[in-house]
Amino acid sequence: MGSSRLESGGATEKMTTDTTYIAAKVLANPLRELTRGEITEWFLTRGLHIVLVLIGAVLAARFVNWVAEKVTERLDERFAESDALVRSEATKHRQAVASVISWVSVVLIAIMVAIQLADILNISVTGLVAPATVIGAALGFGAQQVVRDLLAGFFIIVEKQYGFGDLVTLTVVSTTEATGTVENVTLRVTRLRSPDGEVLIIPNGQIVKAENLSKDWARAVVDIPVQASADLSVINDVLRQACEHAQEDKLLGELLLDAPTVMGVESIEVDVVTLRVVARTLPGKQFEAGRRLRALVVRALAGAGVDTAAEAPVTVGALAAGAEDETQGSGR
Numbered sequence: 001m002g003s004s005r006l007e008s009g010g011a012t013e014k015m016t017t018d019t020t021y022i023a024a025k026v027l028a029n030p031l032r033e034l035t036r037g038e039i040t041e042w043f044l045t046r047g048l049h050i051v052l053v054l055i056g057a058v059l060a061a062r063f064v065n066w067v068a069e070k071v072t073e074r075l076d077e078r079f080a081e082s083d084a085l086v087r088s089e090a091t092k093h094r095q096a097v098a099s100v101i102s103w104v105s106v107v108l109i110a111i112m113v114a115i116q117l118a119d120i121l122n123i124s125v126t127g128l129v130a131p132a133t134v135i136g137a138a139l140g141f142g143a144q145q146v147v148r149d150l151l152a153g154f155f156i157i158v159e160k161q162y163g164f165g166d167l168v169t170l171t172v173v174s175t176t177e178a179t180g181t182v183e184n185v186t187l188r189v190t191r192l193r194s195p196d197g198e199v200l201i202i203p204n205g206q207i208v209k210a211e212n213l214s215k216d217w218a219r220a221v222v223d224i225p226v227q228a229s230a231d232l233s234v235i236n237d238v239l240r241q242a243c244e245h246a247q248e249d250k251l252l253g254e255l256l257l258d259a260p261t262v263m264g265v266e267s268i269e270v271d272v273v274t275l276r277v278v279a280r281t282l283p284g285k286q287f288e289a290g291r292r293l294r295a296l297v298v299r300a301l302a303g304a305g306v307d308t309a310a311e312a313p314v315t316v317g318a319l320a321a322g323a324e325d326e327t328q329g330s331g332r
Helices: 002-081 089-120 126-142 144-158 232-244 250-255 286-303
Strands: 167-172 177-185 189-193 199-203 207-212 218-227 261-268 272-281 315-319
Touching (some): 002 089, 167 189, 177 199, 218 232, 232 261, 232 272, 250 286, 272 286
Antiparallel strands (some): 167 177, 177 189
8 A cells, every 4th residue: 555655656746747847848939939039120120220320320430530630630731831830820729629529529429329229229218317317416526627627628729728739838726837739639638748758638627827838929038148347338239230130040030020139138146247138939939049049149249259157158038929028118
């Protein structure tokens, strides 16, 4: 009797196992077929649409960057083909605008792609209003500096404060100064190349003062120390004659916008009197013009038998185009 019970229990267990296997097999086949069909249909409709949208976005972004590069190359070619020693203000502004338009266009393309993907995936935009409000509030506190950078960059470009190729000195929030040639200006950052070859990237929102040393024109300032016992009237006459013939110099004349001006005595010390000569130059060429003007002055003084002060070398400075000079009127 016990054996019959065991046989009955084994048969029941086997029957249950077979029934479960058959049911699972029957249910799995339609599910597998349904899943394959849905996946195939999704890839042939929405998936293909998504791939095409992404490919179009990549091609559009590359096309925008290609156009911006071509514009920049064209401006560089025109400058190289011309006889101008410096870039015009219009050229500088166009290159900055081309860079900004390229950057903004890529951002707009990304936003349009995101909207199209949401539409393809049937993501309700109205359902994202509440989460977007929370995220916007969080970004409003966390991205204040980014918004400030974008606004500052917008006004830098619109107001033409400086552009590609300008020589500038930027004062940032921490009262430190950065001097260099502008290599790129975007809505968010300004990139400079320092005299030592370093690349300086400065967020536009941190710039509190910008000194443009190559806006429209610049000024070379040459300080000439002479002995206090020297005849200043004779030295002034020699300097004026040298300034009158400065534009006749082939190399120096290309850098000057007008004849240099002798400003007279700039400072008086115990044994040294410093005279100053200033000259308006092409934008960004004040340092080169200052060096050539210094050599011209030294040759003129040496020819007249006048020696500069022994312990004080002739120095060259530079002023920005908009700098104030109270002695400019008297020199003219």
